[in-house]
Amino acid sequence: MTRSALTTPPPDAVLPRPLPGGPAPGATLGSHYSGCFGCGEDHPTGLRLTAVTPDGVTVVATFTVGTAHQGAPGLAHGGVLATAMDEVIGMLVWLFQRPYVTARLETDYLAPVPVGTVLHMRAWCNGMSGRKAYLEAEGRIGSPDGPVAVRAAALFIEVGMEHFAEHGDAQAIIDEHHEYEVNP
Numbered sequence: 001m002t003r004s005a006l007t008t009p010p011p012d013a014v015l016p017r018p019l020p021g022g023p024a025p026g027a028t029l030g031s032h033y034s035g036c037f038g039c040g041e042d043h044p045t046g047l048r049l050t051a052v053t054p055d056g057v058t059v060v061a062t063f064t065v066g067t068a069h070q071g072a073p074g075l076a077h078g079g080v081l082a083t084a085m086d087e088v089i090g091m092l093v094w095l096f097q098r099p100y101v102t103a104r105l106e107t108d109y110l111a112p113v114p115v116g117t118v119l120h121m122r123a124w125c126n127g128m129s130g131r132k133a134y135l136e137a138e139g140r141i142g143s144p145d146g147p148v149a150v151r152a153a154a155l156f157i158e159v160g161m162e163h164f165a166e167h168g169d170a171q172a173i174i175d176e177h178h179e180y181e182v183n184p
């Protein structure tokens with residue numbers, strides 16, 4: 001991955017460990033919001049990604065590229081692929097059990113991704129430092145061992161639920177996840 005200093009963990013970064021009460025190895029990770037373009041089951045045209053953590057520290061998901069996702073004829077749009085990578089990286093938030101948002105997303109496109117491809121994505125954390133999480137993902141064509149078509153590195157920043165209350169609709173998230181409160 002060609003990544004900038006902004007998505008490279010500093011020397012003091014630490015790797016997260018599975019938290020008590022966190023998703024067990026093999027657990028399916030749900031949608032954080034039913035209306036999310038990336039993972040929401042109620043979104044009419046979204047990607048509807050679902051993910052699994054095989055080991056409690058990484059996340060895997062598949063994305064089948066359809067005709068609605070084209071850029072060039074017959075090929076996936078790079079922005080759609082970046083969205084899928086952002087979403088699978090965002091699924092790591094379930095392992096951290098705290099809300100984070102994407103501050104920076106860097107993407108390498110290594111091979112075209114034809115319509116009909118099943119992209120096998122995997123995301124992991126390279127380190128955490130304060131509110132910053134240094135995250136990475138790869139997308140492979142056809143199988144978990146297939147050729148890498150997309151790589152992404154991201155800086156996610158931890159926010160409080162007030163971030164969503166101030167700028168969006170935190171209540172919509174709380175209504176779906178009763179474990180989170182805006183003013184605990």
Ligand SMILES: CCCCCCCCCCCCCC(=O)SCCNC(=O)CCNC(=O)[C@H](O)C(C)(C)COP(=O)(O)OP(=O)(O)OC[C@H]1O[C@@H](n2cnc3c(N)ncnc32)[C@H](O)[C@@H]1OP(=O)(O)O
Pocket residue numbers: 006032086087090093094097098099100101102103104131132155157159173180
């Ligand atoms: C489990 C919970 C579920 C609940 C819901 C979960 C939802 C999950 C949704 C997932 C959906 C999928 C994902 C999505 O789609 S998330 C949606 C897309 N992302 C956003 O909308 C985020 C928009 N940005 C912001 O809101 C603010 O800028 C944030 C909150 C990120 C920081 O503003 P804040 O005022 O809070 O903090 P700060 O400005 O003091 O910065 C703090 C530190 O970070 C450094 N920095 C900041 N930006 C950058 C940057 N671009 N590159 C490099 N560094 C950056 C900064 O220099 C500073 O460093 P330092 O000086 O401390 O060293």
